[in-house]
Amino acid sequence: MPQSQTSQGVMGLPAAREQVLAWLESGSLRTRIPGNRRAVLAEQALMCGAELAGSVKRQFATCNPEAIAQALGVSVSQTHAAPAFHDLAALAAYHHRPPRIVLFGNVVQACREELIRAGLEHTAFRLRDICVAHELYHHLERGRETGPAAMREIAAHAFAACLLDLDFLPCALDQFAAAGLRRKATA
Numbered sequence: 001m002p003q004s005q006t007s008q009g010v011m012g013l014p015a016a017r018e019q020v021l022a023w024l025e026s027g028s029l030r031t032r033i034p035g036n037r038r039a040v041l042a043e044q045a046l047m048c049g050a051e052l053a054g055s056v057k058r059q060f061a062t063c064n065p066e067a068i069a070q071a072l073g074v075s076v077s078q079t080h081a082a083p084a085f086h087d088l089a090a091l092a093a094y095h096h097r098p099p100r101i102v103l104f105g106n107v108v109q110a111c112r113e114e115l116i117r118a119g120l121e122h123t124a125f126r127l128r129d130i131c132v133a134h135e136l137y138h139h140l141e142r143g144r145e146t147g148p149a150a151m152r153e154i155a156a157h158a159f160a161a162c163l164l165d166l167d168f169l170p171c172a173l174d175q176f177a178a179a180g181l182r183r184k185a186t187a
């Protein structure tokens, strides 16, 4: 396959696939996908997210995830309630009835502080947009979800990375959110 047709070419993320595989390996996302299927499925998920981001950019003529959400009738709000127990470090969630994106303010704040501590102010500044973009993918895929949940998460991250022209996949933020929460818990 020529470079331009791989996720690397589409996303300009030279290490996207390796990053995804390491993420799956880390166990932060529970999945039963056998090791030998992961690379192929990850590549497909990256492509899927990247392609959808491309068509959304063309359709809405903007890369602003909140503007796109508004155009789609998806509300964006913030709660200080904690995420579901099984996903305590979740930054945001998508609910479909009515369509809405809810940011977990405490987790977002903990993640933002941790990013700033690591010298990643630019990413900290874009955190809200990144979260909204990721959840927008779940809205857009609704009704035609295919494949394992872990792969749909990867596609959502690829979608956010492409829409916002990031040079990393937002699954990298998981560790900052978890570290930020740990720091707050022990403060």
Ligand SMILES: [Zn+2]
Binding pocket: 134, 135, 138, 152, 153, 156
């Ligand atoms: Zn997701």
